Amino acid sequence: MTTTHGLDSGSAVGARLDALSEQEVRALDRSHVFHSWSAQGAIDPLPIARAQGSHFWDYSGKRYLDFSSQLVNINIGYQHPKIIAAIQEQAARLATIQPAFANDARGEAARLITAVAPDGLNYVFFTNGGAEANENAIRMARLHTGRHKVLATYRSYHGATAGAITLTGDPRRWPSEPGQPGIVHFWGPYTYRSAFHSETDEQERDRALAHLRDTLMVEGAHTVAAIILETVVGTNGILVPPDGYLEGVRRLCDEHGIMLIADEVMAGFGRCGEWFAVDHWGVTPDLITFAKGVNSGYVPLGGVILSDTIRATFDQRPFPGGLTYSGHPLACASAVASITAFHEEGIVDNARRLGEDVIGPRLRELQEKHPSIGDVRGLGVFWAVELVRNRETREPLVPYNAAGEAVKPMLAFAAACKERGLWPFVHFNRTHVVPPCTTTPDEAEEGLAILDEALTVADQFVD
Incomplete structure (x- = not known):
């Protein structure tokens, strides 16, 4: 030996x-x-x-x-025995293959993910984790719109890679500054510690939306490619948005041709009692980023779920991004087993x-x-x-x-x-x-x- x-x-x-x-x-x-x-x-x-x-x-x-x-x-x-078995079985039949090839585990994982996503989001770009998912989501939004600015909230965490840490609003951003250009931060809703002196969720919703509209006005909405939000803010407070807030952000995005990116890395895959947190409010983003709960980290996996409209942008135009381990078979097999178990076990x-x-x-x-x-x-x-x-x-x-x-x-x-x-x-x-x-x-x-x-x-x- x-x-x-x-x-x-x-x-x-x-x-x-x-x-x-x-x-x-x-x-x-x-x-x-x-x-x-x-x-x-x-x-x-x-x-x-x-x-x-x-x-x-x-x-x-x-x-x-x-x-x-x-x-x-x-x-x-x-x-979980079903996920362990799936990883073992996949390792025995095909431990790895690069992303340019078609692979059964990768394709099935993408099918299962899009099946539980909101209607109209039918494609998945796989990454190794949430930070890479957010990096690629803003790249997609910028290329799709031809604009450069991205708005993100102060109370947020989107990852620690160069672009994702710039998106992040909390103090973990500070040591990496100056960061990627074009990122603008704004205040999201947080009734208990309102930046808008609100006394009710309804006031907080309306004032936060007015603040976002004003931010778009002074930044130039025509320069903004995307607004990225943790649907329910995670590490920075588990801030559940007031009813109507996400719908209001969706309307602002539609009004100005801005892409809405829902960062569901932490909030998705059952964490909020729905497949995706956006399901609570019936809001359909243009892009959803995910990781964590898709396979509970048994093998590193993340990704971006793309709307059909954004996918069409790259039908004849190459997408300038990729990862050696994108859609790794072991990770995708674990996601297939996990999502299947979620269905079977309620x-x-x-x-x-x-x-x-x-x-x-x-x-x-x-x-x-x-x-x-x-x-x-x-x-x-x-x-x-x-x-x-x-x-x-x-x-x-x-x-x-x-x-x-x-x-x-x-x-x-x-x-x-x-x-x-x-x-x-x-x-x-x-x-x-x-x-x-x-x-x-x-x-x-x-x-x-x-x-x-x-x-x-x-x-x-x-x-």
Whole structure:
């Protein structure tokens, strides 16, 4: 048997990795892995031994109920047997093929994706993830319209590649500036912390749309290729748009010949209790970007769903973009298995019921009980609990983009969750309740009970 870099080939590789202790895994990580979004000397990543369903275990055997879905992408849960089998079977029959060839797994994945997309979006350009999807979506919109500007909201995250990080509105953009030219940011709706001094969702909707119309006026609507929105804003607050807002944006786009790009990387594939979050409002974008939930990250996959109109632009005109691993067979086979399982197992319906019957009602109960909760909002298995020091003033539990000593209240809250076996998703002054779409009602209740206990820690910091 041959060896490569000290590891046996074939099945012996798994045995070699299984034999590593927690200490060896930590040592390998600290000696050779460079982590994203981190000061390398200030972190000590927790080694994970295994995962199943809605849980994962560390090397000591401690079990965590995952209320983060990792990076809000494990929609179908860990180690789903149908997806594992599909990857294994595809690897045995054809492990890889470049994107210029036709491939059965790729074609079937595209068919299944477009079948659950809004009418009129019948083509898929595959990427390796969400950032690349957004990069290519704005390229398509610019080429289709012949315009260069793209509007995106301040409270947004669209990825970390050069173009996608410029689209991003949150502070992760700052170290990469100056970014790609032609990107203009504007304020989207957020009633709880309104930029427009609104008191109701209806006011927020109307004032946010007026602000967008004014932005188009002063930027020159005829120069704008696209408006890109996270249909439901993800990491920056799980901001559910007021009813009528997306319809209003669609009308503005139609009025001015602007393409509407719905970034559904986080909100799509069951996360909001629908196949795509736009389905809640019956809005049809010109382009939808996706990743994460399409196959729960079992193999990297993302993409752009194109309207027939935009696809026609490139019928006789080459599209100037591509990726070596676009539509990788292993990734596409996992997407086929995932979407099929979603249909067969009623996973979208399960996510919707969890939100309506368990998570939403229980979080509203916790809001009545805990003075540290300022606001609760969400859909499906996509919820935010906004923590405050004072409900009257709405002062955040920690300041915007805080660091150092200022973040200690949120660190204490997160530690209380982890001590009790719940893995939270925290960002700024919020904890997000985003378990897998396959989570059972009993598991959701278990996690919410732990959240209830941990919130007593946050309550200690209330003025």
